[in-house]
Amino acid sequence: MPKVYAQVHGCPSNTADYEISLGLLKQAGFEIADSPEKADVNVLFTCTVKLTSSQRMIGIIKKLAQTGKPLIVAGCMPKTEQRVIEKIAPDASMAGPDSIEHMVEAVHAAIKGNKVIFVVDDRKTKTGFPRIRKNSNIGIIPIASGCLSNCSYCLVKFARGKLKSYPIDCIVAETKALVADGCREIWLTSEDNSCYGLDIGTNLAEIIKAVSAVPGDFKIRVGMMNPTYIKNEKLLNELIEAYKDKKVQKFLHLPVQSGSDKILKLMKRGYTVSDFEKIVENFRREIPNIYLSTDIIVGFPSETGEDFQATVELIKKIKPDKVNISKFGARPGTEAAGMEQLDAKTIGERSRKLHILAKGIKPFACN
Numbered sequence: 001m002p003k004v005y006a007q008v009h010g011c012p013s014n015t016a017d018y019e020i021s022l023g024l025l026k027q028a029g030f031e032i033a034d035s036p037e038k039a040d041v042n043v044l045f046t047c048t049v050k051l052t053s054s055q056r057m058i059g060i061i062k063k064l065a066q067t068g069k070p071l072i073v074a075g076c077m078p079k080t081e082q083r084v085i086e087k088i089a090p091d092a093s094m095a096g097p098d099s100i101e102h103m104v105e106a107v108h109a110a111i112k113g114n115k116v117i118f119v120v121d122d123r124k125t126k127t128g129f130p131r132i133r134k135n136s137n138i139g140i141i142p143i144a145s146g147c148l149s150n151c152s153y154c155l156v157k158f159a160r161g162k163l164k165s166y167p168i169d170c171i172v173a174e175t176k177a178l179v180a181d182g183c184r185e186i187w188l189t190s191e192d193n194s195c196y197g198l199d200i201g202t203n204l205a206e207i208i209k210a211v212s213a214v215p216g217d218f219k220i221r222v223g224m225m226n227p228t229y230i231k232n233e234k235l236l237n238e239l240i241e242a243y244k245d246k247k248v249q250k251f252l253h254l255p256v257q258s259g260s261d262k263i264l265k266l267m268k269r270g271y272t273v274s275d276f277e278k279i280v281e282n283f284r285r286e287i288p289n290i291y292l293s294t295d296i297i298v299g300f301p302s303e304t305g306e307d308f309q310a311t312v313e314l315i316k317k318i319k320p321d322k323v324n325i326s327k328f329g330a331r332p333g334t335e336a337a338g339m340e341q342l343d344a345k346t347i348g349e350r351s352r353k354l355h356i357l358a359k360g361i362k363p364f365a366c367n
Contacts, residue, residue, distance in 0.1 A: 005039030010047025023130030046077035051329025070110035076159035139178030155331035194225035205238035228270035255295035259314030260307035299347030301339035323358035
């Protein structure tokens, strides 16, 4: 059988799609190659969440296209930047995030020299599929696809759509299978874990409790949560209680993005700085050893010096264990792309200042 090489970039949800696709290909009889040179077909799972990510993907697509071997571009880019792909690799096939079940079909077509494009929204539950895991000790479980937010700068919402939460029993069954297969970490992932279940009458706390109840020696890592959907006091308290289970890693990824309420409103984030602080304070009061990771976007359109200083003061006050800093880059088709942009020099200076600050901060848990 022909050999297929695949590489993946971006978030754990993309990695889960990659693992399932390789599992389906192996099940269909294809051999999995460990380099593009050894493959008959190359597959690239793309990420376009940032401008820098998209630019990197373009470079890799060009390089793979130059090999002359059939290429399938998967991940978010086929849904968000299809014209870009067609311009730099006109013969490449494509498969969007909700079309991974078509990967075997896409590879068969590519081998025959045919170009196919699968970007329909099948929206099927991504559990119960064969997998080839990137890390044998880690089982990545998508608990939902899409989200409920409408952030003014986000391109991912165009790729993965509105929220579709997966049933708890399917996620529990997937957990049992992965633990039985040797996984020692279970990652619960989606575009925004905080809104899990709000479309099917449940919530994130319930799925954490259900997965924690699965027998076995393993830890649970909960992925990124938007403050918007856990600022509700009842859900926040339930979530904190679920986090207290010994199987749950004390890791909280809570992106604040800005310390300015004005900028958060322009971003359409759906919460205030005070909401963010309240969530952090409640977690730290009940779970003192919680590891806090947050994200900051520097240089969002109309960000003034005062807005940036508010972000600096928030980081000084909160003292996160980890700060992920991104320089704003407009993504095509988003509302923020039509706003007046800051100059690159200003964004670069603010980014450098924030990196220096974040590097020098003594994490809260060490105080």
